Amino acid sequence: MREFAPKTRRSNRTVPLPPRCLDALAAHHQRLQLQHGAGPGRPWPPDGYVFGTRHGTPLEPRNLTRMFGQLCDAHGIRRVPLHGLRHTCVSLLLSLGVHPRVVMEIVGHSAIEMTMNVYGHVNLETQRAALDHLDEQLSG
Numbered sequence: 696m697r698e699f700a701p702k703t704r705r706s707n708r709t710v711p712l713p714p715r716c717l718d719a720l721a722a723h724h725q726r727l728q729l730q731h732g733a734g735p736g737r738p739w740p741p742d743g744y745v746f747g748t749r750h751g752t753p754l755e756p757r758n759l760t761r762m763f764g765q766l767c768d769a770h771g772i773r774r775v776p777l778h779g780l781r782h783t784c785v786s787l788l789l790s791l792g793v794h795p796r797v798v799m800e801i802v803g804h805s806a807i808e809m810t811m812n813v814y815g816h817v818n819l820e821t822q823r824a825a826l827d828h829l830d831e832q833l834s835g
Contacts, residue, residue: 698753705805720745785814790821 701707712720724745747753754762760777767774775783781802788798789810799810 703805706803708803710803711801782814785810789815 744751744753746759763777764774766772785798785802788801789795795807795810795815798814799807802810804810
């Protein structure tokens with residue numbers, strides 16, 4: 696496995712995560728510490744990786760994809776590409792009414808057009824809700 700520099704300077708950034716993700720990552724880290732007998736001067740995983748092989752090296756992308764597929768199968772979840780999780784997150788944020796500029800910053804897009812054109816699907820339910828809201832405002 697080789698590490699590569701980010702695509703752009705802007706790609707090297709702090710990525711905000713919701714509390715449930717932070718809690719899951721902290722629990723994962725604690726399990727790794729216990730599993731590998733880590734302690735002062737013996738951190739696990741080495742080299743600062745959150746996920747890795749049993750030796751603390753980074754996961755190969757193909758192996759990560761395979762492991763994700765196995766997890767989906769084990770839990771009866773339809774397999775989707777890992778990048779599909781990013782797409783789902785952006786779509787959900789937009790459908791919850793999060794301002795597109797905020798979503799753009801969260802996912803690191805350089806232009807709001809990318810966020811809206813690629814991820815900004817407007818479903819029928821969202822259209823109906825918008826028109827219902829307009830109707831309420833006009834009749835008020």
